[in-house]
Amino acid sequence: MSTLKEKIEKHLLEVQKPSRYIGGEVGSVIKDKSKVDVRFAFCFPDTYDIGMSHLGMKILYSLTNERENYWCERCFAPGLDFEEIMRKNDIPLYALESLDPIRDFDFIGFTLQYELSYTGVLNMLDLAGVPVFAKDRTEELTQIVVAGGPCVCNPEPLADFFDIFILGEGEEVNLELMDLYWEMKQQGAKRIDFLRRAAQIPGIYVPQFYRFFYKEDGTIDRMEVTDGAPEKVTKRIIRDFDKVYYPDNFVVPFTEIVHDRVSVEVLRGCIRGCRFCQAGFIYRPFREKSTDTIVGETRALCENTGYDEVSLASLSTSDHSEIDPMLTRLIKYTEGEKVNLSLPSLRVDNFSESLLNKIKKVRKSGLTFAAEGGTQRLRDVINKNVSEEEIMSTCRIAFEGGYAAVKLYFMMGLPTETDEDIVGIAELAQRIIDLFYSIEDRPRGKGVQISISCATFVPKPFTPFQFEPQDTREMIEHKQKLLMDSVTSRKVKVSYHDPNVSMLEVILAKGDRRLCRSIYTAWKKGCKFDSWSEHFRFDLWLEAFAECGIDPAFYANRRFEYDEILPWDHLDYLVSKEFFIRENKTAHRAVTTPNCRERCSGCGVNKAVGRECFAKDQSDL
Amino acid sequence: MLRIRATFEKKGRAKYISHLDLNRCMLRTFRRSRLPIWYTEGFNPHPYYSFALALSLGYESSCEILDFNLTDDSITMEEVRDRLNAVMPEGMRVVSAAVQEQKITAIAKAEYAFSLRTDRPEELFSAVEELLAAPEILIEKKTKKGMKTVDIKPDLEVLTCEKADDRVDMIMYLPAGTQTNYNPSLFIEALKRVTEIPFEAEDIRRTAILCADNSPFK
Numbered sequence: 034m035s036t037l038k039e040k041i042e043k044h045l046l047e048v049q050k051p052s053r054y055i056g057g058e059v060g061s062v063i064k065d066k067s068k069v070d071v072r073f074a075f076c077f078p079d080t081y082d083i084g085m086s087h088l089g090m091k092i093l094y095s096l097t098n099e100r101e102n103y104w105c106e107r108c109f110a111p112g113l114d115f116e117e118i119m120r121k122n123d124i125p126l127y128a129l130e131s132l133d134p135i136r137d138f139d140f141i142g143f144t145l146q147y148e149l150s151y152t153g154v155l156n157m158l159d160l161a162g163v164p165v166f167a168k169d170r171t172e173e174l175t176q177i178v179v180a181g182g183p184c185v186c187n188p189e190p191l192a193d194f195f196d197i198f199i200l201g202e203g204e205e206v207n208l209e210l211m212d213l214y215w216e217m218k219q220q221g222a223k224r225i226d227f228l229r230r231a232a233q234i235p236g237i238y239v240p241q242f243y244r245f246f247y248k249e250d251g252t253i254d255r256m257e258v259t260d261g262a263p264e265k266v267t268k269r270i271i272r273d274f275d276k277v278y279y280p281d282n283f284v285v286p287f288t289e290i291v292h293d294r295v296s297v298e299v300l301r302g303c304i305r306g307c308r309f310c311q312a313g314f315i316y317r318p319f320r321e322k323s324t325d326t327i328v329g330e331t332r333a334l335c336e337n338t339g340y341d342e343v344s345l346a347s348l349s350t351s352d353h354s355e356i357d358p359m360l361t362r363l364i365k366y367t368e369g370e371k372v373n374l375s376l377p378s379l380r381v382d383n384f385s386e387s388l389l390n391k392i393k394k395v396r397k398s399g400l401t402f403a404a405e406g407g408t409q410r411l412r413d414v415i416n417k418n419v420s421e422e423e424i425m426s427t428c429r430i431a432f433e434g435g436y437a438a439v440k441l442y443f444m445m446g447l448p449t450e451t452d453e454d455i456v457g458i459a460e461l462a463q464r465i466i467d468l469f470y471s472i473e474d475r476p477r478g479k480g481v482q483i484s485i486s487c488a489t490f491v492p493k494p495f496t497p498f499q500f501e502p503q504d505t506r507e508m509i510e511h512k513q514k515l516l517m518d519s520v521t522s523r524k525v526k527v528s529y530h531d532p533n534v535s536m537l538e539v540i541l542a543k544g545d546r547r548l549c550r551s552i553y554t555a556w557k558k559g560c561k562f563d564s565w566s567e568h569f570r571f572d573l574w575l576e577a578f579a580e581c582g583i584d585p586a587f588y589a590n591r592r593f594e595y596d597e598i599l600p601w602d603h604l605d606y607l608v609s610k611e612f613f614i615r616e617n618k619t620a621h622r623a624v625t626t627p628n629c630r631e632r633c634s635g636c637g638v639n640k641a642v643g644r645e646c647f648a649k650d651q652s653d654l
Numbered sequence: 655m656l657r658i659r660a661t662f663e664k665k666g667r668a669k670y671i672s673h674l675d676l677n678r679c680m681l682r683t684f685r686r687s688r689l690p691i692w693y694t695e696g697f698n699p700h701p702y703y704s705f706a707l708a709l710s711l712g713y714e715s716s717c718e719i720l721d722f723n724l725t726d727d728s729i730t731m732e733e734v735r736d737r738l739n740a741v742m743p744e745g746m747r748v749v750s751a752a753v754q755e756q757k758i759t760a761i762a763k764a765e766y767a768f769s770l771r772t773d774r775p776e777e778l779f780s781a782v783e784e785l786l787a788a789p790e791i792l793i794e795k796k797t798k799k800g801m802k803t804v805d806i807k808p809d810l811e812v813l814t815c816e817k818a819d820d821r822v823d824m825i826m827y828l829p830a831g832t833q834t835n836y837n838p839s840l841f842i843e844a845l846k847r848v849t850e851i852p853f854e855a856e857d858i859r860r861t862a863i864l865c866a867d868n869s870p871f872k
Binding site: 059 | 666667668671672675676678679682683684686688693699711712741743744745
């Protein structure tokens with residue numbers, strides 16, 4: 034009988050980018066499996082090119098592999114061409130380091146980064162030969178299917194498929210979970226015993242111990258907890274972020290991936306409080322790394338991987354308290370080593386001239402502003418605290434500095450939005466064009482180019498807008514047409530997202546357990562890679578919802594009441610529901626809330642953590 | 655400045671690294687090695703290096719050639735080899751490093767070895783012999799200007815053709831270099847067209863890069 038590796042190799046040249054399926058990359062960790070106690074398959078429910086770009090995987094992969102007796106391997110969704118070959122030739126989904134089937138692993142862990150990857154999870158479990166429903170898995174202690182990542186803040190639509198959800202940051206709790214597993218494995222414990230004990234670890238949510246009952250109107254009536262699991266599961270955070278584990282090496286892929294560079298995380302959390310932004314709330318509190326740590330990690334990673342590009346990862350890099358000295362030191366290093374430095378996530382309002390000059394030294398590409406709303410009133414509603422003067426003054430600096438292309442991101446369908454706000458998008462773009470031509474020393478030889486990218490607003494759990502309905506498709510189509518009609522200049526290009534995609538996103542984001550069946554049905558009908566427009570089949574999703582008795586509008590277009598039990602109310606992300614209600618009300622009055630550095634808005638995270646977010650010295654608390 | 659020619663192997667899993675990816679991979683390998691590689695001068699300086707021949711995806715090789723320059727003349731060839739090998743990906747290994755002797759244009763041909771796996775080696779062997787004895791071997795070759803029919807017979811030099819229990823093993827020279835490049839899959843396709851006997855080509859590997867007089871390219 035041929036080995037799995039031989040079976041894979043027999044067909045590898047028939048598929049696109051075969052190096053994605055065979056491992057062997059520099060930086061990948063190979064261990065002697067006879068000396069390993071617990072094996073963890075870190076699965077990303079999308080293709081290699083996307084999954085390999087994910088920073089969380091890099092961190093947890095290296096962290097787990099630091100432990101001699103644990104082995105973490107990588108696993109991605111195969112492309113359609115290879116999936117067909119795998120199914121035809123009985124090649125089970127395997128991990129890239131050992132090329133062993135992941136069904137034999139102790140943990141099968143998924144990271145849930147976006148809702149549209151959910152069908153990918155089911156497809157990967159199926160390809161692995163692991164029962165997709167948790168209840169159908171063995172009673173033995175093996176094949177524990179777990180998930181982490183931002184979507185775990187409302188994991189209910191996936192509750193039937195997972196044994197465990199891990200809430201919050203994984204650097205500590207993942208190892209605690211594996212330690213418990215190994216301890217109980219040696220004692221010959223069963224799966225259920227392990228799940229019961231695991232549920233006692235802070236941050237561990239075992240969905241099968243929670244039952245939901247619904248009212249006649251479809252909302253949640255009550256929740257019942259069994260097996261001694263906690264009533265509320267609280268997310269985990271790393272207290273001393275400057276000392277948190279960070280890898281000094283990455284797996285360096287052969288094929289080009291989406292983010293093909295060194296990434297250094299400079300801060301976690303966000304002080305801004307934009308009311309639509311889930312990341313801005315679920316990653317609180319704000320914590321940053323010191324300049325020394327950032328420079329040291331940059332150097333180690335560049336040297337060990339050989340990458341010639343490094344990017345700073347965070348929600349808002351310019352909010353780092355030492356941004357100027359940090360960039361000065363980083364640029365000194367990167368210039369000396371001929372490394373390119375890229376700085377995504379810079380905000381408009383604190384975009385100083387000296388900062389711009391620093392970036393310009395590094396690379397001259399376009400500028401991107403997330404204005405999000407077309408009028409000041411709407412920007413106040415969403416608490417995107419950026420004024421038109423700030424946008425204009427930044428554009429002026431940029432134009433004078435030689436930039437001629439500006440990208441503007443907006444959302445459509447925001448709460449309280451009117452036609453005036455939509456027309457405001459076009460007007461803002463026009464004023465930027467006018468500004469460009471009013472500048473004496475504007476870049477010559479090329480015209481200004483404004484790209485407007487319009488996403489449909491998706492209300493998300495754990496945001497002040499979690500209660501909000503999404504605009505219906507008709508409303509969105511009306512607004513899109515209005516915007517197109519309002520844009521008269523050929524210097525402005527407008528692009529949209531498919532509103533159907535956004536509708537599915539909100540259903541999966543705000544859904545409850547009754548959606549598990551629909552996701553299963555949609556996948557059975559052939560839905561996968563839903564985030565890829567060429568594979569997205571909304572018709573099949575609608576069929577699935579209809580067959581499962583689900584009304585999509587109940588989740589997408591209904592206002593969730595303040596006093597309603599939300600599907601995620603039993604999960605605690607340290608920011609209180611009272612705060613979200615307060616912020617929601619403030620939003621409807623079009624009143625802004627200052628950022629955390631200016632004034633604490635009482636979201637509750639400081640109480641939960643037991644210290645002020647911006648105390649003078651964070652380390653002594 | 656030291657003009658280096660490294661000969662390296664590309665085997666095992668490394669055979670799935672495409673030529674385009676190999677370029678990027680080598681850039682990172684150089685950076686990891688911290689060898690004093692010479693950068694091009696100009697607006698966007700980048701390390702200068704080039705591969706003598708591209709290798710088809712899925713082929714192994716024991717003789718790939720990589721040229722680059724070092725700014726430090728005092729470095730030994732052993733050190734170059736060892737420092738690269740310390741940071742090469744699995745399956746890739748520098749066999750030797752030496753100062754460049756010949757121009758890249760001196761490359762005329764390459765030696766390839768491969769096996770044709772089959773249940774009917776006798777018959778396949780006869781089919782191969784028949785094909786080799788034919789007056790011409792026409793193949794469709796993709797060129798920059800579209801598909802073109804060429805006769806590979808005049809350029810094909812077969813060194814070995816042996817039958818075993820479950821396969822036919824072949825070694826051949828094919829033209830390579832700046833002018834004409836044929837690879838064994840052209841021959842294999844030609845064979846597939848003239849015989850009904852099922853077979854699969856396996857273990858295709860480049861085993862030598864040669865000059866017109868069959869001497870190794872240095």
